[in-house]
Amino acid sequence: MSYEVRYSDSAKGRGLFSKTKLLCDTTILEEDPLVSCQFQWNAAYQYLACDHCLRPLETAQENATRLTGKMVELPHPECCCTDKSRFSSCPSCGLQYCSTECREEAYNQYHRILCTQTTDKNSSHPLEQLNEAWKQLHYPPETSTIFLVVRLLARILQAPNREAAIAQTLQFCHHTVNEDADLAHKLLGEKFAGQLSLLHNLLVAAVPHEGIEQFLTFEGFQSLLALIGTNGQGLGTSAISQWVKNTGTLPISQEERENLDSFVDNLYIQMDSNVGEFLNNEGVALYALQSACNHSCSPNAEPRFEHNNHRLSLVATRDIEEGEEIFISYLDECILGRSRHSRRKELVSNYLFECHCSKCEAEADEPDVTSEEDDDAEESMEDSS
Template sequence: MDVEVRLVDNSKGKGLFSKKCFKSGAIIFEEEPLVSCQFSWNAAYQYKACDHCLRPLETAEENARRLTGKPELELPFPECCTTDKSKFTSCTLCGTDYCSVECQTTAYNQYHRILCLQTTERNNFHPLEQLNEAWKHVHYPPETNTIMLIVRLLARIIQSPNRDLAIEQTLQFCHRTVNEDAELAHKLLGEKFANQLSLLHSLLLQCVPHEGIEQFLTPAGFQGLLALIGTNGQGVGTSTISQWVTRTSDLAISDDERAVLDKFIDKLYEDMDSHSGNFLNNEGVALFTLQSACNHSCVPNAEPTYLHNNNKLSLVAVRDIQEGEEICISYLDECNLHRSRHSRRKELMENYLFACNCPKCEEQADEPDVTSEEEEGEEEMSE
């Protein structure tokens, strides 16, 4: 590997460091997740993805028709679609859909044997379905996580041929539930979820066998698992339409044809935005062993992306990185990253239980402690 995990300092803990120089745009490493899962509401709204790797299960045209609400829409250059429906398969027992036999086999061997509903008719009475529904009622879109990732994580431990190793791999992730200094519980354990924790816990207990994972099934263990997925979960997004657009950019066509195509794509995105808003991708969450060692910075030098249109993460340098330099990503999305220092630090404290002291936050330390919304309100009042 061209990176290594080592101690940053006693207060910050571990971080990921480069063992060579990386140019901007270079892939630093690629990594399969320990476990991943599609968001609950995303799946409920018919965003069709492989249950294991989150690869889209629609053609680009099918994707575009659904997102625009135009069932007669036809995409030019269908050869640019990356979907191969001939490889799709389903679990013969419960009907769960996969993009390939390879994904189905991997899922069954890792966790699905325990979680298979073993019925072709979903009746909403199975404990897994009840847990998923309960979660959906406390975690509406925009989604940031799903309790089903915990279920999959526990099933992975139960099915592992080396259970002790699987438990060790799970415990290596941060599962801190509170920031004692700030007297703040993790967001998933906060006021919004407090009244539902006992229900979610009791439903979880009905979903998986208990033997060998008792430490995770106590109330404290369950809260630790919620904090684990909350502080380590990395968002995953896949899309056949974005892959189609990327491939059309490589077409050898005339300037006039390119102009027509660009106009078509612009209108396509306008229609998708009008009909579906910002929710264009198959979205989910995953746990990555190596990526989780990356600390946050509001001026990151790397970013996670999904070049293979599935849950395989590619960490890409966004600027030149020197040998020995710490590799940092942003835990915030692009919108939050450009908000005020106070807003950024508040978001990070609620979701990750730390106060950011990156170079950008240190440079802005003298700024007033007001949220971005307050700043915008002040600007509007002064106009």
């Protein structure tokens, strides 16, 4: 392996380090998650994805037609990756999977516990009640889902070695009770923080208790919410983006290439006009190795989803020297481009640490906010008055 997990001075805990020199664009590692789950509203709006790995269950043409709101006929249908002949469904509850392999993996890992044993949606089932409660408390844009907690607990219950599965889960839980409570409230937002008890009661009703009692106390529940809030990795898949990527390799003439590029540009304009930024099947996952990567405001790697499912690829974004720590950014591009003060404020609020990366240290003498952020703050104060 080209990496190892060991103690990191930067985080006073574990970190991921290179064991050899890695060139820019090198895939450092690939891993499947402990658990993953599509966002609840994303699924409700018919973003069709495998219930296990989030691989699209639409063809590229179906995807484009739904996202534009009009019938679209894509050229070069051979560039679509969707293979409906491989689709499979749970015979008891009807959940859809991209393959028999995914259906069996889901059943063996967590779905046997969670299967509703009915082909009809039963609104009185505890899982459906939990689903509806979460959706009412967590409207789009979604950042997580309580069903990641549900699957994580079911995974423990179905594990051949329950103690090992619990230990693996606990490696993500490292905050104090008060910190967990703050993070759990942050995940829901101030408006709905008082609904934690409702979600806790519904979760307790939805899963068996034996062997996981420590996670089903109110404090244990808050700890699990904090876990997914700080370690959950967002992911997205798309039939149309894979079609576009594949058309880029077609051996066609320059004129055909220009016409195809124009078609694709116009297609994205139509999709953006109809659904805005909500183009992908979106969800969240929990990864054992990727979660060992610490944050830097000047990262040297980034997670990608190059297989169009929940398999994560960690890719170097610049050359990494042997023995160097591998960093990713916990912040999105917008926040990453802001001042040191703004970045640190975001990290303290959502991850409970103050960043001391090389970029933050180099900017230590700069003003706390940028002029642009000052203007935004002044406008906000004027609006409130």
